[in-house]
Amino acid sequence: MATIYEVSELAGVSLATVSRVLNNSDKVSPATRAKVEAAMRELGYRPNTIAQSLASNRSNSVGVLVPELDGAFFGIMLSSIEDELRAAGKHVIFSAGHSDEEKEKASIEFLASRQCDALILHVFAVSDEYLGTLANGPVPIALIGRNLPEIPGRCFSLDNEEGSYQATRALVELGHRKVAYLAGPLWKSDARARFVGFQRALAESGLSFDQALLAEGNYQEASGKQGMRSLLRAGKPFTGLVSANDEMAIGAIEEVRERGMVIPDDLSIIGFDNVFFTRFMNPALSTVNYPIDVMGRMAARSVLRDVYGQEGLEIRNRFEPALVRRASVARHAQ
Amino acid sequence: MATIYEVSELAGVSLATVSRVLNNSDKVSPATRAKVEAAMRELGYRPNTIAQSLASNRSNSVGVLVPELDGAFFGIMLSSIEDELRAAGKHVIFSAGHSDEEKEKASIEFLASRQCDALILHVFAVSDEYLGTLANGPVPIALIGRNLPEIPGRCFSLDNEEGSYQATRALVELGHRKVAYLAGPLWKSDARARFVGFQRALAESGLSFDQALLAEGNYQEASGKQGMRSLLRAGKPFTGLVSANDEMAIGAIEEVRERGMVIPDDLSIIGFDNVFFTRFMNPALSTVNYPIDVMGRMAARSVLRDVYGQEGLEIRNRFEPALVRRASVARHAQ
DNA sequence: GTATAGAATGTAACCGCTTACATTCACTTC
DNA sequence: GAAGTGAATGTAAGCGGTTACATTCTATAC
Incomplete structure (x- = not known):
């Protein structure tokens, strides 16, 4: 795999310049940009995300914890979260907490140790107090199906x-x-x-x-x-x-x-x-x-907004349930 | 977050020694090991997995691609794969291919760009030829529900x-x-x-x-x-x-x-x-x-074996379907 | 023609860890 | 006692990027 160094050689510019076009930040003259892009194409260059993460102190990954990975209910949520985050170039690491306090804590530990930039949690077993200290820690969290006064903007719940x-x-x-x-x-x-x-x-x-x-x-x-x-x-x-x-x-x-x-x-x-x-x-x-799917999507957006600085996202925090009438109920003859 | 450097300072040893106890490899005398471990505990040290990955050229993550993240069928598989890999300290990045050739390819690209050590794929839309070149590429793949002659040991299928x-x-x-x-x-x-x-x-x-x-x-x-x-x-x-x-x-x-x-x-x-x-x-x-759950588990084991060098794993590649008789069928009166 | 500002680019330190190789030191061996 | 040995530890060079700061260059003002 080609590195940024080889690209800079081929393009006849410095490492920094290549990095700049990579992050299409700063001002790079159109001419050099073109040269660099050509070199990247020629080498089939793809940035090493690990190196990027180490240098930028940002892993571009968010951890998601649900009670179960299978199950009809959470699959929907996983799906919408992945969809939303993936579109923003972030990737998602999933884990299951199995509604058990120890397992949930272990999973949170695990995800945090994975240098996730943020955590989206659908947990029940851990206490509010635990979540409170977690929320005050270094890695931002969003909560689905639960409210924590410390982070009202990143709690998503149903009435x-x-x-x-x-x-x-x-x-x-x-x-x-x-x-x-x-x-x-x-x-x-x-x-x-x-x-x-x-x-x-x-x-x-x-x-x-x-x-x-x-x-x-x-x-x-x-x-x-x-x-x-x-x-x-x-x-x-x-x-x-x-x-x-x-x-x-x-x-x-x-x-x-x-x-x-x-x-x-x-x-x-x-x-x-x-x-x-x-x-x-x-x-x-x-x-x-x-509406677990949109709730998942909203949680994803809240981290996009708060952690990755994305703007203009439409976000709702509270959701209303809606009755779905089907054949399992009938009028009771008095 | 404490770094390995601070730990080495506190323990009065070199970086290399700390790294050694971290990877509990090589020979470290019990005495120094104890010193180092005490220092780690005191500092609440946790290794930075990103830095580890960069230095060791191993991300400890495996990418999993399924048609859909929700859905009754794949959830089971995701669950068993995560379970197996997580137990081995690896993490899993999921993605959905939506049974569409372009999307499947894009997802594979995405996962590969994430420096996954291996890919477990449940795909249909991409051609055998594409998979063949992929299998010959730098990142090992395992296939569920599909056979590729190039990698018989990492294909898992049902008759x-x-x-x-x-x-x-x-x-x-x-x-x-x-x-x-x-x-x-x-x-x-x-x-x-x-x-x-x-x-x-x-x-x-x-x-x-x-x-x-x-x-x-x-x-x-x-x-x-x-x-x-x-x-x-x-x-x-x-x-x-x-x-x-x-x-x-x-x-x-x-x-x-x-x-x-x-x-x-x-x-x-x-x-x-x-x-x-x-x-x-x-x-x-x-x-x-x-038996999609055990098939997922087996695929996970095959990467544990082939990519991470784990030994003694029990692995099966071919599975037999089994009829499940329930009430939706009845004898037809001739 | 010279001074000067601002844009474009380069230099080099650093992110936190792994690892090949070098060094030290306590024992053996003769 | 000198030489040899091997285990324990240290040194330092990366891994592939980002980014603060320095430098160069060009255009404008005088």
Whole structure:
């Protein structure tokens, strides 16, 4: 691989001049620029990004941490982040935190040790305090699905409470008076917010919340199935179910089916997140849309703006959920 | 951030010695090693990976190119690759090729310009010739879902023909005599192989292949729906459908449903790939398992072995598909 | 014609590490 | 006791760029 030195030789200029045309900065006369570019072409020269990084103290890489690399939900986000950053000539290093505090910290360590210029994190397990000190450290961070007062401009979140409020309202308006709730892990802030929205909708409709109609899961399919089993076993009748996310809703549906109940005739179900395969289900699952793709894109833009000094980027920080009505809910005959 | 120089000062040794304990190579006396380690700890020293890369001419990063970053299928692969490589202290740079020749080439260019030590590619659009010259270039590549004679040890593939052969046989054995085929884009080698397996199973069962029962799609949902529409419109009756992948099968199912037909009573359907949500469908989709996760892992290991000199890794190159029987197929009453 | 300013280009130090080679030093060996 | 040996450590030259500062050159003003 040719180096900048060889290019300078061939073009008959100094290293500095070649570097200047490379960074098309400063003033280089059109004539020398042309000479240098010709030399680069002739040698098939491509800058060594590692050397550039070392000299400029900028790696042009941003680290992205998500709970899981697979999974319907995060793939979308990864995709939009990569798309946006790649277009700006930056590259992305991904890592998975597996919703475990130690693993999340280890991954952050790992990414930081990789000289990332910035980190985009979708984490739950680490504390606000930890994130606070991290945010005050040398490498800037952006947060998806979480708010940190220290860096309001680089936090991107959805109004989770509003989302399940809408979902619950939809069920109530269809005549459901007994509505169960399948909660996410309540130590996670978003799971709590979603639960609050559910309760608020109930209260506003003059319905009381019944502890026996609550089950807590971990956002995964199996826990949804198990949650539904415990709800049914409790014996309190209900005609609607609001699930804190789509995956648990799927688990719940499996359980319901195994008992010979049919959806939505015997039970109306509504999920949250609008992961892509909810459309494919039969009946298609009603859910609440979570615009994770644009949120990822916005986070990417915020680092483009704050870290790389790019200007004129359109950025939004707060997002509104939107109800997606499909066949898994039906009117309840009073 | 502390540098190796400060560590050497504090420990009272030379730069080289610090570097030696860092790479725990060579012989360093236990005493000096301890001194150095203490100094590193005291300074909170962490090596600058960029500088290491520049000096050692090794970036410790491997580039991974997939058609799409989102999507049920590739997420699994990304996940296992990251897992395996991360455990070895390497990091992964992902990029998407979008099954487009120019974009795939651009992504490969991009990854190579990032000084990746190796590339793991899941590509279709670029030619064998292009891959051949790439493989002879300076950066080693590994291929998933494709074979290149130049690098047999770093190609990882599934016997696609066998997979659809099995799927088709399964339908035939259930009494289906009229079986339609929803092909992938036939310019892709795997789509062709799958189609061949279908034809072979038919021939072996003494059934003739009817051109009117063939539709070609692009592996995406919408094309499956459209393919099914054209099959139905053609008017030739059939009781079974083999789809070249699961996503198209989903599209086909939508179309079928809209016409009031029920699966599997009116039509038995079988897909290919066993993407995770096939389980969630109702009825659950029969399919052919594609062990993309272990294939990704194996590709990662092959670069660990060939590029980073790691030994004792268990590696397999060829994989066998396996039929997954679920509720979307039923016996056809003769 | 000389002084002077500003644009274009060059010089060289540095980024933080690796590594070939040189040096030191404590033991053996005869 | 001199010479030889090998392990531990040090020296210094890169790796391929960036960039502050110095230098050269040209055009303008007087």
